[in-house]
Every structure is written in structure tokens, then in C-alpha cells.
Amino acid sequence: MSEPQAPGWEARLKDMGIELPETPVPVGSYALGTRTGNLLFISGQTWKVAGRTREAGAVPAEVSIERAQIAARNCALACLAEVRALLGSLDPLIQVVRVNGYVRSSKDFGQQPAVVNGASDVFREIFGEAGRHARTSIGVAELPDGACVEIDAIFEVQPEGGISNDHAVG
Numbered sequence: 001m002s003e004p005q006a007p008g009w010e011a012r013l014k015d016m017g018i019e020l021p022e023t024p025v026p027v028g029s030y031a032l033g034t035r036t037g038n039l040l041f042i043s044g045q046t047w048k049v050a051g052r053t054r055e056a057g058a059v060p061a062e063v064s065i066e067r068a069q070i071a072a073r074n075c076a077l078a079c080l081a082e083v084r085a086l087l088g089s090l091d092p093l094i095q096v097v098r099v100n101g102y103v104r105s106s107k108d109f110g111q112q113p114a115v116v117n118g119a120s121d122v123f124r125e126i127f128g129e130a131g132r133h134a135r136t137s138i139g140v141a142e143l144p145d146g147a148c149v150e151i152d153a154i155f156e157v158q159p160e161g162g163i164s165n166d167h168a169v170g
Helices: 009-016 065-087 112-131
Strands: 033-036 039-045 093-104 134-140 149-157
Touching: 009 112, 033 065, 039 065, 039 093, 065 093, 065 112, 065 149, 093 112, 112 134, 112 149
Parallel strands: 093 134
Antiparallel strands: 033 039, 039 149, 093 149
16 A cells, blocks of 8 residues: 655655646646546556656667656656546555556667666656556557656555546547
8 A cells, every 4th residue: 555645745746845746737628637437547648848748769779768768757757647636645645556668669679668767767766665566568560759668657646535527638
């Protein structure tokens, strides 16, 4: 189950000096997150700064594995930013359930799990055992805006945590 939450995940982030990025705006006909019961599904996130993709290119031909790991970490933080936007806080989060990582891969590259470790590691760093999750790492030919990695995630949340529809696209 989860680590002790007193004073909560938000306080833990602050203590760790981790700031979440701005919540992205959907660029298609979808919602950035959807809740069903106690599960919150967050759509795929790429690393963007000021609306521009960071670390574009195929791994490892154009982006090193190390830089792609940093991108994966930042994609995971973007997922958490969306959780916060939808629930108002990270505090209702119980655990990270599943992470899917998509790595824009050069021909014959097979180390996608090493890249997606960047996302998995930050979830474990923040949430401890509650950050341990099931995972899939997939190599793909292309990602939106040429991003080197995209991460989506499923979180278990407390039943009383409400969800905002502010980020849904209708």
C-alpha cells in the first residue's frame, strides 16, 4: 500500500524540491485524464517546456539513452501535473498502478526499458513503495512533435477525491 501520507504527497514534493510542470492543453479530441471508480487514467505526456518539445529525435541515434531517461522523468512529472489538475492535489493518490512508456527508437535499438526507468525511478523516488508499478516499454517509429519518449500512467486514488472536468475536451 502507500507510504505514510502525513503530511501528504504535496508536502513531500515540496520537501524534495520537485516542481511539477504546467498542465498541458489537449491538442486533439481527447481528455488528458479520465477517472473510473478509484482509477485515474492519464493520457500520454511528452516533455515540453513553454509549449515546445524537449529532446526530440530517435534514441540513441539522435538522443542519448541518458537524455531520454531525463525526458522520461519529465514526462512522468507531467503525468503528476495532470493528476493534480484533475484532483486538485496529489494527496488523494494511493499508488501508481501502471506505466506505459513509448520510446522513439533507432533501428536495432532494444533498450527501451532502460529509457522508461527514468519515469519509474521518479515515481519510486516520490512515492516509495506506492510508486512501484506494472510497466510496459515499447519502441516506436515516431511520437508527437518528434519527442523521444511519451509516458502514460494509471493511478489508484481515494474514492472521495473529486475530479475536475476543466481539462476534458468535448
